[in-house]
Amino acid sequence: MEIDYINGLKTDEIFGMSKYQSEIHSRLDNVKLNRIEYPDVSKVTGVNRVVEYFAYPFIVKKKVIENNVKHVTRQDLAFLLELMDLKKTIVTCHDIIPVAYYNTRNPIWKLNAKGLRKAEKIITVSEFSKKDISKYIKYPEEQIEIIPPAVDHNLYYPNRSKKCLSKYGIGDSEKVILYVGAEEPRKNVQFLVNSFSKLKNRIPQVKLLKVGTPNYIGVREKLLKQIETLNLQKDVIFVGYLSERELAELYNAVDLFVFPSLYEGFGMPPLEAMACGTPVITSNTSSLPEVVGDAAIQADPYNVEKFVEEMYEVLTNEEFKEEMTRKGLKRSKIFSWDNSAKKTLKVYKEL
The missing domain is CATH 3.40.50.2000 (Glycogen Phosphorylase B;)
Known part of the structure; x- marks a missing residue:
């Protein structure tokens, strides 16, 4: 099975959302990822990262494969579903903090909300997030799958030392x-x-x-x-x-x-x-x-x-x-x- 893995900025830094994806996909032996990312060239060329971000839809359009499942791995990339016609789409939406907590009026987040509504499935991380997505995005709860993060016990274990x-x-x-x-x-x-x-x-x-x-x-x-x-x-x-x-x-x-x-x-x-x-x-x-x-x-x-x-x-x-x-x-x-x-x-x- 091959998945179009629409992952945004390519980075070596490990944080909440990237950690979630890397931990899960490292355990999917029979799944091939067609990684669609954009490089961080801002430090080398001086190009603003916002410019890179808005060029991303053109990269995605060029690299997706028609019959593959499209997995958009984070909620702030959901605007892609509004800007292009993608079939078999999943969005991993960890939270909708800009909408639910900060009450944002950012136009990009309006596009993200519209994109989330077009996903065939949403994966989220908690019952709380599921209810917020349903409430604020008006997305059907029955199409939201809760898949929580976890802990790598080979790394995080008691080894007490000051x-x-x-x-x-x-x-x-x-x-x-x-x-x-x-x-x-x-x-x-x-x-x-x-x-x-x-x-x-x-x-x-x-x-x-x-x-x-x-x-x-x-x-x-x-x-x-x-x-x-x-x-x-x-x-x-x-x-x-x-x-x-x-x-x-x-x-x-x-x-x-x-x-x-x-x-x-x-x-x-x-x-x-x-x-x-x-x-x-x-x-x-x-x-x-x-x-x-x-x-x-x-x-x-x-x-x-x-x-x-x-x-x-x-x-x-x-x-x-x-x-x-x-x-x-x-x-x-x-x-x-x-x-x-x-x-x-x-x-x-x-x-």
């Missing part, structure tokens, strides 16, 4: 809280910094590690100003992008993982942290309760005082921390990339 923290100037005696993700408004990082500041009044020897890029204009500057106002310049450490191996090492080095996001289509970092034996506090909003179940603390992402209490309890109650670790390890094993690959193959065969 050794890697020395490169960030963190001593063995200090407690370390980790956040992995962007800094856009829905990620609620300013709330986290406020909560951390109050926690530091109770546990002076604590650091906050922040992994990931800003991903939103002006947000890093605002965050740095907040950190300076709270006098946390030495206590909040920005790490930037990490490889998966480095990330697994960091999950294993910290005392607590926090994820106070206001809106997620799924949310993989809490699952990865649990697979490494790290206790997790996350939000009680959107898809996150569906992901973590009773294996993590589900906190109100608007209540700073309560969030501080939850962090303090995990960092000071060893028995409670061990119980959370046990539950987290058990929960993380429910999610299997092999099962997700089998479900994806079933969708391909149906078309």
